[in-house]
Amino acid sequence: MSVPIIAARDVSKSFFGNRVLREVSIELRAGRIHALLGENGAGKSTLINLLSGALPPDEGSIEVDGAAVDHFTPSEARRAGVAVVQQELSLTSQLSIGENIGLGAYPIRFGLVDYKALARRTRAACAMVGLDEDLATSVGDLPLGRRQMVEIAKALYREPRALILDEPTSSLSAHETQTLTRLLERLRAQGVAILYISHRLNEVMALCDYVTILKDGAVTADRELAGVDADGLVRLMVGRDPGDLFPKWTPNVEGKTIISVRGFSCGMARDIDLDLRRGEVFGVGGLVGQGQEDLILGLYGARSASARVAEFNGDSGVPDSVLKANALGLAYVPADRKREGLHLIHTISFNMLLPGYGRARGLTFRDRTNERDLARSLAGALSIKGDLTRPVQALSGGNQQKVALAKWMPNKPAIWLLNDPTRGVDVETKREIYGLLRGFAAEGAAVLLSSSDTPELVHLCDRVAVMREGRIVARIEQAELSEEAIVAAAMGANLAERAA
Amino acid sequence: MSDAGATPLFVRRAALFLRSGPFLTVLVVAAVWIVAGLTMAGFGSYGHLRYMLELAAVIGLVAAGQTLVVIGGGIDLSVGAIVTVSAVGVPLLPWDADASGVAAVLAILAGATGIGLLNGLGVAFLRVHPMIMTLAMATFLQGVLIIVAGGSAVSMHNPLVAWLGEARPWGVPAGIVLWVVVSLLTLLILHATPFGARIFALGANPLATSLSGVDVRVTTMAIFAASGLTAGLAGVLMLGMNGQGYVGIGDPYVLASIAAVVLGGTSILGGSGTYAGSIPGSALLVTITALITVVNASPGWRSILFGSLILGLLLLSGRESRRR
Amino acid sequence: MSGSDPVLSPSPLYWPVQRQRNRGVRALFCVVAAFVAIYAYLFPGLLSIGGLSKFCQSWFPLALVSMAQAILMLTGGINLAIGATVSLGAVIAATTMSGPLGAPGAIAAVAFAGLGIGAICGLIVVRLRLPAIIVTLAGSFIIGGMALLVLPRPGGEIPAWFSDFLAGGTPVAALLLALIVLAWKLYLATPLGLSLYAAGENPVAAYRSGVPVDAARIAAYAISGLLSTGAGLYVAAQTGSGDPVIGQAFTLNSIAAAVLGGVGFLGGHGTMRGAIAGSLLLSVMVNVMFFLGFPPVAQYVAQGLIIIGAVALPQIGARGRRA
Structure with a gap:
């Protein structure tokens, strides 16, 4: 069997003494679409950050073409041909589609950005993902789904040998998802190694060849996808029946x-x-x-x-x-909880109590005992565990969403x-x-x-x-x-x- | 955050307190006072320390409103002009009938609050950026002041203001008493009322705050009005201490108040902080100024020293962590 | 602002991108044109070479500091030391111009001081991660103090020929401005320049994309310093001497012009052409007021009102449309 293009060997990573990854190994091989599954907080994002050089592992090593690399940085990753499509878009709204796709890797002539070459190369990348908008369009003018396609084109522009996609379809329409699927199949045929992260199991089942499942920072499955059904995958992710x-x-x-x-x-x-x-x-x-x-x-x-x-x-x-x-x-729970729903730097209980602060009239005093009891009962009702005086940004995405819901419940x-x-x-x-x-x-x-x-x-x-x-x-x-x-x-x- | 389960709660609280901005600022002030008191004649005397605290009271008053505004995600660059308005305004008000001088002071304080309210109106309803709104307000006020007061100093004959500047109930200068009262009120409002919680929410994420059912406009107007009020109080106190007011008397307080707020550990980005830090922050600023005066340098060097010391202290008192 | 540009080869992407950028400021351009027309109507002398030269001279320093402010606002920063930096440029020019190295030496000294001060501010903000507003506010004291050290009270000397050359009856200021704009366009066409937007809007993502975020931001501070001391040099040439506090008003005016021009405070939003148009608008307003006989002090009052009005009007308009 061939050498994997990029691999993690027994990597571990901790944040604030909290072990997020334990001795995880994963291999991205040429011509294979590899699914990475796991619940929020299972360590997927951290693993991606290790594979793309954004974070160093505490233990274990990252290997490129079979050789361990000591200090694997983002620029090292780019040289190794690793490109990442992040879940949170990395685009600049004021710049055009073309300027965004080439960002950080512009073709240069006489010290200036070679717009001619940029147009040629970005057009090729856009064609692959089915972006037919004018290259000069500001990205800020595009709807979310099209921006995601620009993000993917940006990764393709770097002609990656290994392509990592973190939930690329969460904001795509069905049509765009189809385009992406066909594209990934074509890249697979060309020998690109693809790591695909998604919460949509039917997509994973239809597209991927191989799967690695993370649960609480450890690998629970690393195998060919053939012969597993969706229920089986969910069982491995959550450790119980998904029915x-x-x-x-x-x-x-x-x-x-x-x-x-x-x-x-x-x-x-x-x-x-x-x-x-x-x-x-x-x-x-x-x-x-x-x-x-x-x-x-x-x-x-x-x-x-x-x-x-x-x-x-x-x-x-x-x-x-x-x-x-x-x-x-009326109560409102947004999709973009970080922007519209939560105060990330404030504590969990502060976030839960905020609508109450909004309702209070005049200069009254806060009743700390009451506040604590209310926050505890809300956390209990939604099974949000742990210290409620932690900032809400310390929570996983799912738990954050629960806080965004919980805060309205006292209003009935x-x-x-x-x-x-x-x-x-x-x-x-x-x-x-x-x-x-x-x-x-x-x-x-x-x-x-x-x-x-x-x-x-x-x-x-x-x-x-x-x-x-x-x-x-x-x-x-x-x-x-x-x-x-x-x-x-x-x-x-x-x-x-x-x-x- | 680390190994939360292992250490008892009070130890973590204590550790948190020892590492907090307010406490560190108090330490720095104490250290400077001790070193300067031992090395410089007269610096450590009771009279000198009391005088420095009186000066700190003026900065501290301005910083009280500024703290509310900064925590609420704004900034008030018009505090200097408002201090001047009130220091120049009280003597100019033609209210000789009122022997106590209370009416003139109240009128000026109402005016200062009104100016703050206008700032808040512009920020909340016209959506003008706070920096632009308050800078423009400062420009506007400066023009009005020059037209009204001209370039010369005006002396005051207001018994209440004079009392505020000179009286020492129980041996403590009235200005310091005023500062203590305002400090307690500010701390209470900020940390013990729903209104205070709304300020913290507003500064951290205005969009989410308004979608959570908080009246963002009223909160914004209230914090700017509070800033106008405390700047007005500072102007009255300064007039009492100085005996006269002139155009430009309040100018140093823009930087001083912001520096006091930031040195005290409040985030200039809004959403977190406390007035408990701005209090030692104000004392620290006065101490720096006193030290520079002792050095007896030229105005240029004094300015350079002042700016450098603030920068240096900022570096010491902790950097703004990246947040986005 | 985006006239023909001979240095860049015509490309199927460059010009459409420029047209896109113009779209955002078209309304502003119309307002500016209307104000210039009013001014020309009130003061027909504007339409002569002499009148135009005089106007450009009054506009030029403001245009420079507005660019200096806008470039930092694009990176998500702000510069409250612009006024002090302008003063420093003015006093350095006034004290070195008649020295042994003459005008070239003075220009070099001014440029060096601007680049150096800007770069140091940038290093402090970027490397030590202190908030720009505080660093530049403290910096304004340090830089202002340096200006006082160089020249404690108004004085120094600018040779008459130099003043005549820059601020005489010729449109040299307009030419200089065109050159500076061209240089800016070239800079924006370099990878470092184009990175400004990405570094301002989303620095973490830009870093992951391989953008030299820190370098782009520090370079922006250095350029901002250079433009500010350059404005100081010009102001000194206009007045014929140096004054250690002459620049004070430029801090507010530079922010106002940039904001009028649609540059946002959060980084990555706005265009340089907008900021320049904003500065033009501001200077035309001041000139119109002067022409209508407002006393200088009343101009302060009016300026405060106009800035708020101009920034707030689009908001009011938007609300009117909605209701």
Whole structure:
């Protein structure tokens, strides 16, 4: 068998005395798509950082072409032909697509950036990922999914021998995902070693040849993918049977309508009619960036919106501020929790108590005992373990999302607005969040769930509206819900357009 | 964060306290005082130390509002102009009828708070960056002051202000008493009220704060108004100590207040810090200035020494960790 | 700002990128054009060589410090020492110009001082990870103190021929500005220059992409210092002497011009052409006020109001559209 292009041998890594990786070995071989699976906090990101030279291992070694490298730095990694597509985009919004792709590796002539060569080489990289936008377009003008494709093109531009992709599809549309899949298959045929990280198991099953599974920083499986089924993978990741990812769907008592809007418009979202009832989970599906976010933030009063008729919890008119919306019983859980949901430098309990601080009027004093009890009970209810005076940034992504949810629970919201709450969240936390959402509905709250994860919509929702280009193009009742129905409605016109 | 389970809670608390910015700043001040007191005649005398504390009170008052603004993610570059407005304004107010002088002081304090409120309005509603808003406000006020007061100093005859500058209830200068009261209030507001918690949230992540149901605009206006008020108080106190006010009297307090805040361990990026650090920070600044005066250098050297010492102390008192 | 540029070979990517960048500042360009038109209407003399030269002379130092400020704001920093640095440039020029090395020596000394001071500030900010606002605020005391050491009170001398050459009745200032803009465009076409945006917006990601983040930022500080002392040299030539506190007003005005020009405080947002247009707008406003007979002190008041208004107006406009 050939020598692996890049490999980690028995690497360990600790942060603040906390062992994140224990004697992990992994080999990236030419012409193989290698899946790296594990829950959030299992050590995947750290392993990637070791393989790309961003962090040094405490013990063990990194090998390039079979030879151990002592000080493996990012520049060393680039020379070895390792390129990484990070989960958090590394693009500069003011620069054009071309300038972004070439960043850090510009072709140079007479000391200046050779724009001609740059255009030629970036065009080739863009063609591979199916980016047909003008190369001069500012990246800031692109929707999230296209930016992800630029990020991938940026890695390809470096002509990698080993390509590491950290959750590349989390913000891609189904069409873009397909393009990426074909691209990876082509790269595999050309002999590139690919490491693929994803929370979407069906993608992994369809695409990858080999799998390494991490659980709590240790390898629990390192084998050919053939002969394992999805349930088996999940068992290896979480150490228990995955059958109950979704709570069993049981209809709740049909409640009365709590939000009713006609001709609602906000940003991209146009002319939307919507009735939200107590006791239901109402799903909003569609490709990424079809106006779902504008719809939710508009209902929440965070973006200015208009409607012909609007009734919110007995109050007429769209709330014109977040404060108004909160007073009407609305709560909002964002997709981008680091930006919109949490105060990373503050403690877990501070984050949980913040809406309470917002509600307090006048100059009253804080009741520390009360605060501590409340935070503890919330942490208990959501099984967030450990010291609550740690900053929230010390938590894994899944636990952070739980904090972003927990902070609203003392308000007992009548209406939950959730924008892709499980993006980049591990399976175990997903299961907990699903249980919570059904629980809220069962207690009589109305839940509006926008999601890019179609199974979630199918198994969790009472009704689903599908959005395309800012409008609702389909409404599907529970009985007719299926992934095919949602995807078809979401892509219908788009497929025809792109095919033409 | 390390081996959290092994060490008992009070040991970790104590370690945290010993490493905290406020405590380190107190240590530095104490060390400088002891060394200077032993080596320089007169530096360590009770009278001199008390005088330095009086000067520190002025900086400390300005720094109180500045701390709130900086923790809230802003910065107030108009405090110097507001100090001047109040130091020049009290004598200019034609209120001879009120023998006690209370009315004039209250009017000026209301005015200073109003100026701060305007800053807050600009930042919160017009979304002008705090640095621009307060710099522009300072420029504006400077123009108004020159038109109103001209270039000459104005003497005051206000009994209340004079009392504030000279009285020593129980042997402690009234200015220091005022500082202690304002300090306690600031610390209480910052650490024991929901309003204080909102300031910390605002500075760490304004978007998430507003989406969490905090009235960001009101909070912003309140902290800038508080900064105006404390700068106004400082101006009144300074007028009392000086006996007269002139245009430019408040200028040094922009840098001094920001330096006191940052030396005290409050993050200039907002979201974390405490006024408990700004208090020794103010004392430290006064001490530096006193030392430089003792050295008896030319204005140029004094300025260089002052800037270098602040930079050096910043390096000592800990660097801003990378945060994004 | 993006006229023909002979040094760069025509390329299928360079010019479209430039057009994209212009798109963001088009509205600003219209406002600037309108103000210049008003000024020309009030003061028809502007449209002569002499009038234009005079105007460019009053604009030139502000344009330089605005560039100095903008380049740092692009990297996510800020420079509150610009005023002091301008003063230092002015006093160095006024004391060395009549020395043994004459004008070339003075220019070299000014340039060296600017680059050196900027680089030191940059090193402190970047290597020691101190916040830029504090370092430059403390730096303004140190640099201002150095200016006082060089020249304790207004004085020194700039030879008359030098003043005439730079600030006489000829459009030398306009030519110089064009040259400086061209040099900036060249710098932005180097890998280090283009890295500024990435280093400002997302330094960690830029570092991982192989961008020399630290070098780009330190170079930005050095260039900022050079532009500031250069502005000081020009101010000294205008007044014929040096003054250790002449630069003070430039700190606020440079920030105001950059912000008017759409440069953001968080790094990576804005364009140099915007900042230059912002400085032009500011100087036209000041000139119009002067022309309308505002006393100098009232100009302070008006300037404060205009800056707030200009920054806030787009916000109010946006709200009006939404409602």
